[in-house]
Amino acid sequence: MSVTEYDGSNEKAPDGDPLDSLGHGTHVAGIIAGKSDFYVGVAPEAEILAFKVFGALEGTDEDTLIEATIMAYESGADIITASIGRANGFSDGPWATVASRIVEQGVIITIAAGNDGDEGSFYASSGSSGKEVLAVASVDTSRVPAKPWHATFDLDGVANTTQLAYIPPVNRGLWNITGLPILPLAYDTTDPAEACSPLPDTTPDLSDVIVLIRRGTCTPYVKQTNLEKFGARYILFYNDEYRPYELVANSAYKSQIALIDAKAGAAIIETVKAGGNVTADFTIPAESDWAVGFFDAAGGIPSQYTSWGGTYDLELKPDIAAPGANIYSTYLDGTYKVLSGTSMATPYVAGVVALYISKHGGRSVHGKEFAKNLSRRIISSGESLPWQIFEPQGLPTDFGYFAPITQVGNGLLNATKLLEYDTSLLFEKFALNDTESFNRYHKVEITNNGAETVTYNFTLEPAGGFMAQGRTSGLLADILDVKPISILPAVTFPSGVFRVSPGETKQAQ
Template identity: 30%
Template sequence: MKPDRLSVSFFSAFFLVLLSSCHSDGLPDHHKVETSSYRTNVIQGRYIVELTHQDSVSPFVDLLTATFADNVKVGQRFTHSDFNGVSFSLSSPYSHHDNVLHSIFDHANVVSVYPSTRMNAPTLASMETPTESSISKAISDVMSPHHLTQVDRVHQELKHTGKGILIGIIDSGVDYYHPALGGGFGKGFKVRYGYDLVGDAYNLTSDDPVIKPGPTPLDNCGPETGSVGHGTHVAGIIAGKSDNFTGVAPDATLAVWRIFGCGGGVADEIIIEALLKAEETGCDIINLSVGGPGGWSESAAAVVASRIARKGIHVIVAAGNEGENGSFTIGSPATGEDVVSVASFDNTNTLAPHFKASGTKDPIGKYRHTERSNMGMVDSKAFPSYHLAFLSSSKKAHTYTSSELIIGDYNIGILGSGCAVPASVKGKYGLVQEGSCSLRTKAANLAEAGALGLVIYNEDNEDPYTPSVSNASIPILGVSRKVGQALKARLDDDKPVVLTFLGQLPIPLTTAKKVSSFSSVGATFDLDLRPHIGAIGGRVYSTLPRKLGSWGIMSGTSMASPYMAGSVALYLNSLENKKQVNAKMVREQFQNYAYRAPIENGVKDLDSPLRQGAGLIQVYDTIFQAVHISPGYISFNDTSSNNYKTHTLSITNHGDDFVSYQVVNDASLSVVPYNLQIEGYAYAEPINYTTTAAKLRLSRKIIRLGPKKTAQVTVTVIPPKVDPKQHIMYGGFIRFKSSNAKASQDLSVPYIGVVGRQKDLPMFDIDTPFIMNASHASIAYDQDDTFVLHRNDNASTINLVFRLLTGTRLLRYELVEVTTDEVIGQVLPEMTYQYRNTLDSTVQLYSLPLDGTYAPPMEQEASSPGSENSDPSIPIPHGRYKIRVKALHLFGDPNKQGDFEIWESGIIKVVD
């Protein structure tokens, strides 16, 4: 065996299917167990093998064919300086080939082995298509976020527009016929390079996905396919250009590789192929607004992306939209070591339809978007008198017909409002109050009665009502209690109220320039800081395919990432030679001058770097300022080791003026990752905050630097004195306060750390793992029960069910003989770099089926590569056994038994 190669020996793939139903008594109250099915992002029986050199690819393929014959299907072959290898899949379950695969993976030319993983189709925090196919320049200017990031100053004062910079986009393709995207493809057009790697029909959710590459990356998917035009929106953010719209780098050249069909996900070997082609094409920047469950930097796509970045190509990756699921939710490949991981900040405005309610006075209060996670509060004060702003609860566009508003329930104002609908609501809008009758029921009842829509207000809360039903057949308009009662009072006096819908206008967001609530939260499981930095991704107006309306608003880190990519293009425009700086230095420069956002606008408490990285990019300062600090961030790790308590910052003055700074600690709010009031270590989803802060011991508190000089500051952390069992994630910014703003702006370096020992965190949630009879899913067996496994009865098969509280580098599934306590083999293949479960209904539990066979240790297995017997798994003999599940603790050593959390099942009696 080759030493120090965890990725080779232990990588595997296996379906992790969510428990179809579960014995509820075996789970704590805070687990919301659903009955839907789920597969992890690991693809069963599919692998990516990295090889030492190009010449080893074909011989390795021959070895695979000789060993597995018709059971193997070879996929991509990679012969590139950054990655030589091959992807392949096996038609029968991995466990049937466990040891043979181990022997192949120990081949002299094998460098590493990765499980092939699935990246789902790009997901958005929200999407809206305006009712108009275009907007006026006045509204477009209000919707533009460029004033938040200084991009407007770069365009106007420096005249940088991205000209001469080639930006690669790896996404769902692009409608390059869109006028704002150049109107064509190839030489002389904005979208000059690219390829369709998969074709319209490609869908990884099918058993045998069809790959039909095409010569251009055209996204021609219509609305009937469910496609949202993700790649076209991304392209517009980067380089869109029309009379009424300007992207970040409007004169940049684009190269697009289409990796998604009209529906479904993509295997990461396709992403690798696109990354390598982007490098070969000569891209200066590569944008990846894609990702999957992460937390670790060792996925194949993340590794390749990092290698490309180390060559000086700027690889920009969306951090993910899992912020509502708490800490450690950064996606892969944003976890890559040398990429730029981008968080999302909210725009200043959004477009909203609005209406005039006859007989009402000026707008009262504020009006909230339909889903808090998509957009915070919206302020109606900018609207004309008698106008009220709203947004539909549906992500699909509704037609708003002006009509009369009437009382929508006989019992309005009491519990159950919306359940007794008057027939007179037909053809009108029904006014209802929040009550015990669910919003879904209210909407369904009113729709059945023929209502055009529903206006709902809060029962006892002055905040606007937040509708949460996204698939209602009629529009749902949420207003505040005060507005609702004013409308009701007028109707009670038999005074007519007519709603007149007046199109769309921008409305201000009270969350402008703050981290978007959906943006994923760091750190990595190795406690490396992610995200690195933030850009505008909440409520971004950009291009859509012409079939989907040409223009639209999307929210997601998928929008923040291309905004960052375009900003890097503007920075490269400022250099005499765009290759004179490495990608890491550019990332640090953006981090040095980022805007550090508060937790709420109008307060002083800074949001954590675990949410915002260094903060929101400020492109003009990044270009114009001559002082640079490296590294761009610090991780003090956890408090179990002294190795990370002290770091050194180097500050260099590349300018011609003397500069001086006061060095201070601007602590942010700390993240409380767990809710310990619930039994066990339940994640706070979303995160909670505390004002607990670390102190810093600085070797120098005043820095004076002459031109072309460098100084160093040593930083030692004094963690906050809190209960280490809470694992508080502290953070803040080391700020260099300039004494002369004309000579230099302030700079800052974010830092993070954890109070406690991450190695002490439990790996499994309470009351898991457990085993179940796959045919009687309502029965769970605990450690005191005996399960009788009938080898000849398919109805007595076992499901192993567990919930990971903490991500782990290694999971082992051992078969133990009860009498001797001897490990006789593995009932499932070992799994590596596993993501934690969340309270999301699709990923709450893992359920792994066991087929009654096991793989003995390799020394007991006679088969070898190329032999006829390539199936080493054998039936479990008669006897009494236990299943032992071992999860490696964070920062654990896989060679130390004590570094695993171990669970053993009750007795499993194997009979015929």
């Protein structure tokens, strides 16, 4: 459905053009099924059915989303994915209800959990609040897309050229220099205050070298000011090991700055300290949009923006998490772009589901129960994530707990488990409800589809608890007011040895 100038409130003008006008849909589609000479999506052979709900303007309405969801179902889709929504945690809302009923007909539906993590708990998103819908949270990636450059290490007469990654400044474009030597300002990689104070008068002229310094504690601009006094034109920061990557800006300074990771900086310093030299080549052509991985210390933790559940009727949401931060994918006019959000995590899950269906078949093979059963398999593949945040100065705070279910669901999707493991689980979520209507007993059916008997162990893996109510306002706490609480629930597991023979289904309570 195309609504060329529709913004969610004016008159619709549907037509047959499914092409994206904003770039968001193109980016999502590339994550699922992109395929080029350089990059592929999660399921590059998947077929995409596009149902356009945005026009040239951002904005749509729930009626349009419902209509598009029904059209996708009637078109024979095995998977429906939507990277869209707004804060509305009613599991019986119109779109949530329609989506959940379609899942009951055998179609997997993944919908973004939302990007309102700063608002705190009970901020679930509209469509993803549906009972049978998979609400997808976002996890930061351990590698972010960066630009390549070549460093030639020359030590003891032996030269070795290596491709490395760098983050160019946000407002100066790519570096375009070659042949300049890289000069570490100091050999001490542990000094965070390097160049935070005016440099000594004995500092040499820095105009014909690339200066290498640690990112450190003071702002890049302070270091830039101090280095420019000695003629520095090019300044290469190497990141702190503990600090998440960040984009650097040049502001109004004459010199150019860029960022490399901590290991690359240490390797350069080690070579120069040993009497060698390192020269740089930043002239790699950009027409291919080539990108390489840059280490991010925040990788593997929940994205701060990912919305927290549960729903207003205490359903557990979100359900599962996937990589969503700094995702490199297709964009308008044949370009690529880096975007972040649960919008990027959701198509990742949809792509993995497409791989599963390509191997095992979808609703036409397995019937109506297929989607609900596969959803349970997806959820049970999740792996717990640490509850960790980074303070404004980049210092990590690890609370010592796993992240709450209401932030990341059952954790990070493990595609290998989903696609390859022989065990399957059937269960309803272990929602305890409120104290007045406490739901004490829970059960899970374990089926062993393998060729050998399997022994299962049951253990308790506690996540951090928290007070949803703010400590001062009496309202729901925003993310900065949420503090972890150690809560170890008393749980009784099946006693004795729990074995499941090949082909057997056994119930645990």
